[in-house]
Amino acid sequence: MNDKKIVIALDAMGGDNAPGEICKGALLACQKYDDIEIILTGDTEKIKPCLESHPRIHIEHASEIIDPDEHPANAIRKKKDSSLRVAMEMVRRGEAQGCVSAGSTGAIVAGGVLVVGRLPGIDRPALGVPIPSVEKTSFMLDVGATVRCKPENLLQFALMGSIYSHKVMKVANPEVKLLSNGTEEIKGDDTVLGARELIEKKNSLNFGGYIEGNEVVAGHADVIVCDGFNGNIALKLGEGIMQSLKGLLTDEVKSSFMAKAGMLLLAPVVKKLWARFNYEQYGGSALLGVNGAVIKAHGRSKSPAVLSAISVARNFIKEDGNELISREL
Amino acid sequence: MNDKKIVIALDAMGGDNAPGEICKGALLACQKYDDIEIILTGDTEKIKPCLESHPRIHIEHASEIIDPDEHPANAIRKKKDSSLRVAMEMVRRGEAQGCVSAGSTGAIVAGGVLVVGRLPGIDRPALGVPIPSVEKTSFMLDVGATVRCKPENLLQFALMGSIYSHKVMKVANPEVKLLSNGTEEIKGDDTVLGARELIEKKNSLNFGGYIEGNEVVAGHADVIVCDGFNGNIALKLGEGIMQSLKGLLTDEVKSSFMAKAGMLLLAPVVKKLWARFNYEQYGGSALLGVNGAVIKAHGRSKSPAVLSAISVARNFIKEDGNELISREL
Numbered sequence: 001m002n003d004k005k006i007v008i009a010l011d012a013m014g015g016d017n018a019p020g021e022i023c024k025g026a027l028l029a030c031q032k033y034d035d036i037e038i039i040l041t042g043d044t045e046k047i048k049p050c051l052e053s054h055p056r057i058h059i060e061h062a063s064e065i066i067d068p069d070e071h072p073a074n075a076i077r078k079k080k081d082s083s084l085r086v087a088m089e090m091v092r093r094g095e096a097q098g099c100v101s102a103g104s105t106g107a108i109v110a111g112g113v114l115v116v117g118r119l120p121g122i123d124r125p126a127l128g129v130p131i132p133s134v135e136k137t138s139f140m141l142d143v144g145a146t147v148r149c150k151p152e153n154l155l156q157f158a159l160m161g162s163i164y165s166h167k168v169m170k171v172a173n174p175e176v177k178l179l180s181n182g183t184e185e186i187k188g189d190d191t192v193l194g195a196r197e198l199i200e201k202k203n204s205l206n207f208g209g210y211i212e213g214n215e216v217v218a219g220h221a222d223v224i225v226c227d228g229f230n231g232n233i234a235l236k237l238g239e240g241i242m243q244s245l246k247g248l249l250t251d252e253v254k255s256s257f258m259a260k261a262g263m264l265l266l267a268p269v270v271k272k273l274w275a276r277f278n279y280e281q282y283g284g285s286a287l288l289g290v291n292g293a294v295i296k297a298h299g300r301s302k303s304p305a306v307l308s309a310i311s312v313a314r315n316f317i318k319e320d321g322n323e324l325i326s327r328e329l
Numbered sequence: 330m331n332d333k334k335i336v337i338a339l340d341a342m343g344g345d346n347a348p349g350e351i352c353k354g355a356l357l358a359c360q361k362y363d364d365i366e367i368i369l370t371g372d373t374e375k376i377k378p379c380l381e382s383h384p385r386i387h388i389e390h391a392s393e394i395i396d397p398d399e400h401p402a403n404a405i406r407k408k409k410d411s412s413l414r415v416a417m418e419m420v421r422r423g424e425a426q427g428c429v430s431a432g433s434t435g436a437i438v439a440g441g442v443l444v445v446g447r448l449p450g451i452d453r454p455a456l457g458v459p460i461p462s463v464e465k466t467s468f469m470l471d472v473g474a475t476v477r478c479k480p481e482n483l484l485q486f487a488l489m490g491s492i493y494s495h496k497v498m499k500v501a502n503p504e505v506k507l508l509s510n511g512t513e514e515i516k517g518d519d520t521v522l523g524a525r526e527l528i529e530k531k532n533s534l535n536f537g538g539y540i541e542g543n544e545v546v547a548g549h550a551d552v553i554v555c556d557g558f559n560g561n562i563a564l565k566l567g568e569g570i571m572q573s574l575k576g577l578l579t580d581e582v583k584s585s586f587m588a589k590a591g592m593l594l595l596a597p598v599v600k601k602l603w604a605r606f607n608y609e610q611y612g613g614s615a616l617l618g619v620n621g622a623v624i625k626a627h628g629r630s631k632s633p634a635v636l637s638a639i640s641v642a643r644n645f646i647k648e649d650g651n652e653l654i655s656r657e658l
Contacts, residue, residue: 238542248605
């Protein structure tokens with residue numbers, strides 16, 4: 001579909017900086033890419049004042065907003081005119097090939113399954129996220145869509161992750177590893193052991209065995225496969241450690257003149273490291289296994305992060321990601 | 330048992346710095362505490378040259394060593410004259426109340442179950458470890474003894490962790506939380522949900538609900554309960570992030586004179602933070618649920634860490650930790 005126009009439904013009301021930064025991100029995307037068209041979904045009265053007009057940006061009115069505190073599945077079911085649901089309905093009806101939202105992760109996952117629908121052959125979806133590491137940027141899935149998995153689910157995640165890494169992240173022959181409690185073959189619980197057996201049999205996968213927690217940040221894999229419970233804890237733990245270190249460093253530096261001076265001299269290095277491990281820059285996580293390109297941007301996204309999430313959706317669509325996944329199954 | 334002598338069997342051959350640093354640690358402990366007696370287990374010929382003689386340090390000869398690469402349970406079963414098994418047999422026979430080893434974690438867990446034996450009423454043991462955090466030092470269990478758990482196991486871990494936090498770490502009314510993929514009550518998989526129900530009913534526990542990954546390092550709980558699979562991944566992930574940051578910082582600083590100067594000025598702060606999050610200083614993890622005080626010192630332990638692990642065993646014995654656990658069950 002390289003010549004066709006790509007239509008992306010963009011939830012204008014999701015995230016901490018909606019609708020202003022979302023509208024700005026839409027404009028940036030249309031300025032950058034000639035082949036996309038963006039439908040902003042949400043309250044027309046609120047969107048219009050933020051939006052610079054552009055021939056390829058349109059508004060689809062939606063009167064409701066899903067609150068981050070709402071029960072995700074209930075909110076998706078009941079709020080039929082919410083900005084997120086309206087965006088997802090466009091994907092379901094084929095009026096858009098993808099959908100981007102900075103709203104509640106839970107609602108996006110619920111909507112992906114209930115509104116957009118699963119890809120034929122996929123039992124459970126997975127939320128995949130780029131993980132910054134020392135050597136490279138890995139892709140980890142699932143980080144929260146499917147809490148507990150069967151071995152078959154993990155096999156499907158491995159296939160989807162491998163295609164995503166190759167097509168969207170442009171990794172040649174991505175190495176896939178399973179997150180486990182040790183690298184020896186006897187490690188893992190029954191689910192992980194079962195998944196290992198299934199994945200080993202798939203010739204299309206470049207499988208590298210298990211990966212341990214301490215190897216995740218070292219970057220010892222291109223694709224890291226785990227269930228949504230483990231992935232969620234690992235991702236949040238990493239974010240928490242970085243936040244805590246930043247806070248402690250700031251407090252400690254305040255207490256000494258020498259340290260303050262040192263911090264000034266060291267600022268470029270710290271800034272560089274911080275930027276590298278700042279999850280927000282990584283353009284959004286992908287809900288894989290649903291019948292469209294569904295991308296979740298970080299809740300605190302400003303316009304560059306919105307642009308980045310739109311780029312990810314565009315790449316996935318241009319590369320026929322779902323077509324490739326379906327063919328593998 | 331406050332007046333009685335405390336006998337601790339110490340595996341002289343376990344860990345990277347055995348037997349030299351282990352022997353030194355034994356001496357430090359006997360110099361610090363009047364009430365302990367230490368039996369070093371291992372190759373007499375190798376121990377003697379390292380050991381300064383002390384009236385309360387003895388040697389129990391053991392001809393074999395368990396290698397870190399061996400299958401833990403097989404090694405414990407077959408190597409009947411290994412330094413670790415001989416130490417654990419002393420606990421089983423009641424000749425020592427506790428046992429300390431810097432050897433393979435897997436072998437210590439296997440020996441705890443197969444040689445020392447489980448406490449009556451405990452189905453599965455848990456390995457607990459102090460986790461440094463911003464506000465306090467939390468106690469996390471299980472970090473690798475029981476890979477997957479039933480709700481009943483997690484309840485038992487909560488009880489054991491609470492007693493350990495109170496008696497050994499001296500926390501008044503420790504708050505216990507369950508590691509989960511969110512703090513809302515609807516989060517968690519079936520096991521965690523089931524455990525939550527059981528723990529809520531236990532009046533003796535100060536239960537605070539769920540804790541998320543990002544709150545672990547912030548120190549939002551005194552005791553963090555999880556299964557051995559998640560705990561192992563979380564612990565190793567934290568260690569890996571610290572190691573990676575240290576490596577990246579060192580590399581970056583090398584590349585600029587300004588940064589080098591800044592790092593010199595900042596050195597005391599970085600050292601302080603590093604020491605705070607350096608897991609090795611925390612004196613050893615406790616194998617709870619077995620019929621004795623079984624403490625695992627870090628594999629890289631030098632004499633102060635060996636002393637620290639012995640202190641932990643001594644405290645647990647002095648406070649009648651296992652007596653209290655049995656009474657709670």
